[in-house]
Amino acid sequence: MDHFPTSWGRPRTEAYDAYNTFPLHQRPNPGHKDAFAEGVQRTQQPIVTGTSVLGILYKDGIMLVADTLASYGSLARFKSIQRLHPVGSSTVIGASGDMSDFQYLQTLLEELIIEEFAEADKHELGPAEIHEYLSRIMYGRRSKMNPLWNSLLVAGKKDGKRFLAYVDLLGTTYSASTIATGYGAYIALPLLRTAVEGKEDTLTEEEARKILEDAMRVLFYRDARSLDKYQIAIVNDEGVTISEPKKIETEWGFAEGIRGYGAQIQ
């Protein structure tokens, strides 16, 4: 029996309802679907993404670099997005991968930093602690089969100690004197290793900046999801500074001479 009084004495067709007194007496929605019929949906791919982040150690601290592009698939959708983010007074993080997940991480870290600040105990979270926190968050989310789709670099200098480490959507972590995420791990990392390894304690700020700028130029030539606008974050004894966006100087004259790609007459 139909237990809904508003259904009594009406035609039984679902499609046609001449007696509806909407919105007062609504009949139970025939189009109702079980919210869980298709199962719980989880992140299966990143949507708006950032490409590589590079990081190197140098004499006085650490340097990170990232371009300012957030792509929507292959479309260069947002061209002025900051992907380097200061956390506390001695740490900076750089993110590639899903930008909305990165923004979520920023709010988590903001909450964490305020909580610690309110203790007023003269202690502050340094890069090592921030990295550990992020790695637990990332691993926890991947264990729920719902990862935050990022590769992150965490860099900082606290109590005279330099710190540079990586954590990704699987919760994988490692630390090295040069690290690159995304496409940069294939294209830029070999260049960085040649330029930096063994010279971490002698490279000056100028030299380190030059190495990163050269690597970003190569990436802009080769990485189809990159942009010729980038920012550099420096952490040294003075704290964190993130530069204004700068243009990469490029040279395209040689392109005319390239043969073997695309449509050509000769």
Added chain:
Amino acid sequence: MTSIGTGYDLSASTYSPDGRIFQVEYANKTVENSGTVIGLRVKDGIILAVEKLVHSKLLVPESNRRILTVDRHIGMATSGLLADGRHLANRARDEAYNYREMYRESPPLKEVVQRLGLYVQAYTLYSSVRPFGVSTIFGAVDKTGPALFIVEPSGISYGYHGAAIGKGRQIAKTELEKLKLAELSMREAVFEAARIIHLVHDDSKEKEFQLELSWIGEETKGLHLPVPKDLCEEADRKAREALETFE
């Protein structure tokens, strides 16, 4: 206190025949017997100063702080029961966090204070709870500029240019009224605050006390921080000197 023994003061959920709630008034008495706390709203910031009465020489200096931090830009100083003050601070942190989560911006002090007022007031309604034994001075520099509020045990809250609670509040208030608060710099205000706290402290009656000072404003880039040690000591010394010449 003629009403003691009449039975109308046994619970916060009972009015007296002339319309008072004695439990709330007793809570105010708790505050009146505690160390003086003052707050100054000046040109470019806020100063909080506390006369923290130290009941034992065995205590670690700087323990049992009466000035607490709520958010980056919000500080509070309590007079009354220390533990009640800490509970209120935790609630204030939660409220600030909730505001931030909802609106994605740093909470204006007025908003946090109004929510805390509601919370404190709820403790004046039931026979099963006791009203808060603290008055709290809240200070912040938010998007409206410097802001200063007091939340009382009744749950009522007012904004102030200069605020004083606790034992020496009357003398402190008259001193605050003499100042041109809107024209003082934060640095000048630190010295005034230290002077007032020393002035209201009654050497003959009281035990030792420790001067606690914090500030928010241009000097701290909008953060609530303790006044740096050297400045704090200088203010403390100047205040003692001023008192000696005064007497």
